[in-house]
Amino acid sequence: MPDNARKVIVADDHPLFREALSLALNTALNGADIIQTGDMSGLEQAAQAHSDADLVLLDLHMPGVQGFSALIYLRAHHPELPVCVISGNNNPIVIQRAMDHGAAAFIHKSASVDTIREALQSVLAGNLWNPNEDHIGETTQADELDTAERLTELTPQQFRVLMMVAAGLLNKQIAYELEISEATVKAHMTAIFRKLAVTNRTQAVLLTQKLAVDPPEAGRDGFH
Secondary structure, eight states, X not given: OXXXXXXXXXXXXXXXXXXXXXXXXXXXXXXXXXXXXXXXXXXXXXXXXTTTOSEEEEOSOOTTOOTTHHHHHHHHHOTTSOEEEEESOOOHHHHHHHHHTTOSEEEETTOOHHHHHHHHHHHHTTOOBOTTTTOOOOOOOHHHHHHHHHHTTSXXXXXXXXXXXXXXXXXXXXXXXXXXXXXXXXXXXHHHHHXXXXXXHHHHHHHHHTTOOOOOOOXXXXXX
């Protein structure tokens, strides 16, 4: 691996696709230091442990993630780290929403190595790469952007709690998963409600659902 190799975090819950993408990255970047992860917890740890990473390639559908929440989390807590969304969904509205939520690029999972190279070189040069830029469509809804803005105020632990609530876990289950007390979970919930300007769990869940990605189009490669 070259001494000046780029460091890239690849976050996707398909091990085979992560491997294929890692090979494509090595070709596109003439060698790269790849850190792979398959869920939101692993992504948080990777971003924290590798603060010198050059960029993240992020799948929108992973365990521990609600829609665009992982993208919003990274932009809030690691603003210096460019995020390239890589997805099997090529809906122009989804692409626009990803860009509006702070993605530096949107790459389709069927993209060629040449296309990946073009996108990554653009991002590494400090630019945006948007395959959707000629599409004239609706901008992201204001209430969705407002929800995203509120989400950025959550601490990493509050974000984890909210994602678990959105996944249907009870306080007791959240406490067990995070190895904290139920009282601490309740304290986090109180803070989450205040920051999201809601009064109960149902309202909090409905708010996160505004960030949901529409079901992706069926791709030939079978990956979401």
